[in-house]
Amino acid sequence: MVLKLWLLLLGHDLKKPAIEMSQRTERRGIHVDQSELLCNKGCGYYGNTAWQGLCSKCWREEYQRARQKQIQEDWALAEKLQREEEAAYASIQGAQSQPQVQSQASLAPFSKFEEKKTNEKTRKVTTVKKFFSPSSRTTSKKAPPEGEEKVTGLRDWRGMFTPPWEMGYPTEDNQEGKTTSPSISRQSSIETDRVSRDFMEFLKTMQKPGREVQKHSRTFIESMANKKDLGADELSEYVQDFYQNMSERLMNHFKVSSENVERVMDEVEKYIMTRLYKSVFCPETSDDEKKDLATQKRIRALHWVDIQMLCVPVDEEIPEVSDNVVKAITDIIEMDSKRVPRDKLACITRCSKHIFSAIKITKSEPASADDFLPTLIYIVLKANPPRLQSNIQYITRFCNPSRLMTGEDGYYFTNLCCAVAFIEKLDAQSLNLDPEDFERYMSGQASPRRADTDSSWPQTDTALGPVISSPALAKVYQNLDLLSGLGTRQDRVLAAAQSLQRDLLTWEESVGQEVQEILERYPLEIRPPAPSAIDSDVENDLLPPPLMPQVFAG
Amino acid sequence: MASGGGAGGSNKTYSFKVVLLGEGCVGKTSLVLRYCENKFNDKHITTLQASFLTKKLNITGKRVNLAIWDTAGQERFHALGPIYYRDSNGAILVYDVTDEDSFQKVKNWVKELRKMLGNDICLCIVGNKIDLEKERHVSVEEAEGYAESVGAKHYHTSAKLNKGIEELFLDLCKRMMETAQAEERAKGNGASQSSSARRGVQIVDDEPQAATAAGGCCSSG
Numbered sequence: 001m002v003l004k005l006w007l008l009l010l011g012h013d014l015k016k017p018a019i020e021m022s023q024r025t026e027r028r029g030i031h032v033d034q035s036e037l038l039c040n041k042g043c044g045y046y047g048n049t050a051w052q053g054l055c056s057k058c059w060r061e062e063y064q065r066a067r068q069k070q071i072q073e074d075w076a077l078a079e080k081l082q083r084e085e086e087a088a089y090a091s092i093q094g095a096q097s098q099p100q101v102q103s104q105a106s107l108a109p110f111s112k113f114e115e116k117k118t119n120e121k122t123r124k125v126t127t128v129k130k131f132f133s134p135s136s137r138t139t140s141k142k143a144p145p146e147g148e149e150k151v152t153g154l155r156d157w158r159g160m161f162t163p164p165w166e167m168g169y170p171t172e173d174n175q176e177g178k179t180t181s182p183s184i185s186r187q188s189s190i191e192t193d194r195v196s197r198d199f200m201e202f203l204k205t206m207q208k209p210g211r212e213v214q215k216h217s218r219t220f221i222e223s224m225a226n227k228k229d230l231g232a233d234e235l236s237e238y239v240q241d242f243y244q245n246m247s248e249r250l251m252n253h254f255k256v257s258s259e260n261v262e263r264v265m266d267e268v269e270k271y272i273m274t275r276l277y278k279s280v281f282c283p284e285t286s287d288d289e290k291k292d293l294a295t296q297k298r299i300r301a302l303h304w305v306d307i308q309m310l311c312v313p314v315d316e317e318i319p320e321v322s323d324n325v326v327k328a329i330t331d332i333i334e335m336d337s338k339r340v341p342r343d344k345l346a347c348i349t350r351c352s353k354h355i356f357s358a359i360k361i362t363k364s365e366p367a368s369a370d371d372f373l374p375t376l377i378y379i380v381l382k383a384n385p386p387r388l389q390s391n392i393q394y395i396t397r398f399c400n401p402s403r404l405m406t407g408e409d410g411y412y413f414t415n416l417c418c419a420v421a422f423i424e425k426l427d428a429q430s431l432n433l434d435p436e437d438f439e440r441y442m443s444g445q446a447s448p449r450r451a452d453t454d455s456s457w458p459q460t461d462t463a464l465g466p467v468i469s470s471p472a473l474a475k476v477y478q479n480l481d482l483l484s485g486l487g488t489r490q491d492r493v494l495a496a497a498q499s500l501q502r503d504l505l506t507w508e509e510s511v512g513q514e515v516q517e518i519l520e521r522y523p524l525e526i527r528p529p530a531p532s533a534i535d536s537d538v539e540n541d542l543l544p545p546p547l548m549p550q551v552f553a554g
Numbered sequence: 555m556a557s558g559g560g561a562g563g564s565n566k567t568y569s570f571k572v573v574l575l576g577e578g579c580v581g582k583t584s585l586v587l588r589y590c591e592n593k594f595n596d597k598h599i600t601t602l603q604a605s606f607l608t609k610k611l612n613i614t615g616k617r618v619n620l621a622i623w624d625t626a627g628q629e630r631f632h633a634l635g636p637i638y639y640r641d642s643n644g645a646i647l648v649y650d651v652t653d654e655d656s657f658q659k660v661k662n663w664v665k666e667l668r669k670m671l672g673n674d675i676c677l678c679i680v681g682n683k684i685d686l687e688k689e690r691h692v693s694v695e696e697a698e699g700y701a702e703s704v705g706a707k708h709y710h711t712s713a714k715l716n717k718g719i720e721e722l723f724l725d726l727c728k729r730m731m732e733t734a735q736a737e738e739r740a741k742g743n744g745a746s747q748s749s750s751a752r753r754g755v756q757i758v759d760d761e762p763q764a765a766t767a768a769g770g771c772c773s774s775g
Contacts, residue, residue: 311628356603364597368583369574369605369624373631405571405641411606411623418626418634430630 050231077290081297088301088444192275199271206264209254216246217268221275228279232286236397239272239280243400262402269400270340277339280398282390291389298423299384304441304448307471309431312378313371314358316471321358328354329383336386341399344391345409352412355379369415377419392417567617570730573639575663576648577656578627581682584713585648586622589723594714611727618727635663636670643730644676646722647706649697651681652689657697664704674737676729677706678722685712 039047045055054062199217203210220242227235247265250256256264273280282288307314316322331351338344355375359367367375385391395413396404404410422430428438440446574582583604584594590607593599601607605624610617625631625638639645647663649656660679667675679701681692694710701708707725711718 353602360602366583366587366599366601366604368603369626370578370583370628372603372605373626373634374628405569407621408606408608411621414623414637418631418637421634421637422631425633 050234077293081293085297085300195271195274199267202267209250209256209264212254213246213250213264213268216242217271221272224276224279228283229285232280232283232288232393232397235280235283239276239398240401242272243269265400266342269342269398273340273398276398281339281394282387286393288390288393292387295389295420295424296384296386299381301442301444302381302423302426305378305381305426305431306448307378309433309448310374310378312374313363313367314355314375314378315362316475318361321361322471322475324354324358324361325379325382328352328358328379332379332383332385335391341395342403342409344395345399345403345413348412348416349409351379352376352415373415373418373422376415377422380416380419380423388420392420567619568731568734569619569621570643570727571621571623571641572644572646572726572730573623573625573642574646574648575625575635575639575660576627577629577650577653577659580627580648580650580653580656581713582624582627582648585646585680585682585711585719586624588713588716589719590622592716594716609723611724613724613727613731616731618731620723620727635666639667639671639675642671642675643733644678644726646678646680646726648680648682649692650683651692651710652683652686654691657681657692661700664706668704673705674733676726676733677704678709678726679706680709680711680722682711682713684710684717685714 037046039045039055039058040053041055041058043055043058045057047053047055048059051059052062200214203214206213224235224238227238230238243265246268247261250261250264251258282292307316314321314325316325328351331347331354335344335347335351338347352372355372356367359371359375363371380388392413404413428435431438433441437446437448441448574586576582586607587599587601587604588594590609591599591601607622607624609620609622611620612618623638623642625635645663645667647660649660664677664679667677679697681694681697684690698708707729709718709722709725711722713719
């Protein structure tokens with residue numbers, strides 16, 4: 001809102017009267033001191049908190065400088081991350097020499113990810129650099145395509161982090177991820193068109209208010225196109241203001257019932273957010289991306305956390321439960337592929353429902369929050385959902401607030417936020433571990449499973465299942481056992497088939513021989529037929545008397 | 555503060571968010587299941603979960619939608635509290651009358667809630683499991699005296715015997731309605747009312763954010 005004050009000073013068109021400003025300040029309960037309003041550099045203009053208390057001119061100068069520094073830092077960070085991860089994995093590999101096969105298998109795709117990730121990073125950094133280099137500054141109109149490329153990069157990236165089980169889902173976004181940029185714009189425009197068409201169809205049923213809603217939505221989207229450089233919070237503010245004004249207008253001006261307003265607003269949200277998604281999801285002005293990386297790295301470093309440490313009340317030995325767990329993981333990962341905040345929320349809700357099912361099957365009583373939150377944390381750790389922080393921020397910023405406040409979806413979303421906060425702050429105490437052990441696990445020097453099953457590791461017997469702390473690992477070994485069992489059985493089948501074939505051949509021969517022998521032993525003689533009466537050798541009294549022709553008189 | 559979008563003033567629907575706080579094993583879940591499903595430790599409970607439940611009420615002709623948010627009571631999740639109780643209109647703090655420790659936890663919660671949300675939130679302190687009166691470790695006088703000193707109301711309940719639960723929620727709803735109405739009157743005009751509907755209860759931006767700094771995820775603007 002300070003921004004608006006500043007706009008007013010510059011003579012820009014401002015829709016709301018200045019009085020409302022103070023009201024809003026008061027309503028939100030944000031304390032703003034008069035001195036805080038002025039630019040920190042003391043140039044006399046009004047500053048903006050989103051611009052670190054600077055005015056637009058000073059901010060731009062500061063921003064350019066910070067940006068350059070940031071670019072370099074990003075580079076350094078990317079390199080550091082890669083080095084660290086390589087080192088960590090190398091040490092893991094060194095420490096876990098016993099499960100060689102397994103760790104190797106999981107390492108191979110990872111290193112590829114890393115490589116790709118760095119490539120993306122490089123590309124993006126150069127793109128941003130290009131954007132800021134003097135030559136392209138003169139043609140700053142070129143910003144949109146560059147921005148698009150960034151989105152593309154991120155999308156590819158998302159695709160890479162998508163675990164294999166999600167690859168099977170032929171979602172529209174996934175396809176986009178694999179294609180190159182020209183077709184991406186086409187692809188997405190197809191989807192945008194579809195959403196626009198649906199929106200128009202929906203509004204047609206409303207007649208006059210419908211036309212108004214359409215007009216406003218369109219102007220709003222156009223106006224947002226000019227605001228790409230604004231901070232994420234301001235973008236959110238604009239969108240939320242739009243939602244609010246729209247629903248108020250529908251309610252007061254057109255006297256639409258509250259249920260219908262909700263329906264219309266759902267459609268408006270879908271339409272607007274589908275169109276704005278690219279420019280407002282994980283915007284360049286925010287540090288969402290950095291947070292995503294940090295969270296991703298954190299979750300990866302916590303790969304050793306298991307069900308017992310979190311006290312998760314699900315028993316993955318039960319097939320139905322593990323089925324629900326897998327579904328929950330799929331749902332939470334799928335969240336990233338949706339564009340509309342409401343659809344993202346729906347993914348979280350579906351994930352939560354699967355978790356509840358898993359708990360209910362295990363404990364045969366309805367899940368309380370005491371059960372639910374640890375399980376959700378476990379699912380998030382297992383899934384490592386792509387761009388988790390960006391998605392959470394996006395939902396918080398652009399979802400219709402009534403949904404987030406009191407609704408069921410809001411509850412699950414809040415729990416997800418809690419899960420993420422917990423994962424960020426997680427320490428030895430919260431897992432009931434010894435701080436030293438925790439440090440060693442985190443640095444990859446030791447693995448809790450190894451410590452537990454040191455003796456029983458090499459000969460993985462299914463009977464030792466419960467000893468192996470990770471159920472997934474137990475499952476892997478179980479499956480391996482099954483496979484090797486299948487292998488021996490197949491060998492046996494093959495051997496048996498071959499012997500059967502041999503038997504058949506010998507049998508054919510022996511039968512031929514036998515026939516030959518018999519033929520030789522009993523040569524065929526053709527004797528002249530003995531002339532005898534047909535009934536001669538049959539006892540005559542057993543047969544019915546022959547039919548005699550009877551003559552009836554008359 | 556919590557006008558659920560009802561058009562007129564007379565027939566508007568209140569939507570309230572109530573959080574359930576308390577240590578694990580004090581019977582939060584039993585309490586809310588008894589209230590919403592009227593069942594206790596029952597094999598026939600149909601609901602899939604007991605962590606988010608809703609109840610529709612009609613109080614003196616006003617419709618009230620109650621959303622009850624259960625919270626994880628384990629000590630290790632204590633720091634996540636602010637994320638849960640943000641924007642809530644009421645809080646039910648449950649302790650086990652046979653467990654002195656759980657009462658101490660309630661005291662901590664009260665301090666925290668008052669610090670974060672001020673007097674906007676209606677607090678209920680609930681001593682559960684009064685069916686185990688013989689093993690009581692928290693005296694009635696102490697509990698009620700404490701509740702009064704912090705501006706909260708005290709209730710005695712037993713989810714097992716279905717005692718005091720209906721009264722607890724009804725009373726809480728009435729208090730929340732009063733708070734909401736007082737706030738509306740104070741605000742006066744319609745514009746501010748709908749604006750606060752947008753973001754729920756007043757957010758004093760600096761404080762909760764400092765508290766939820768850990769969960770940076772939820773700190774919107």
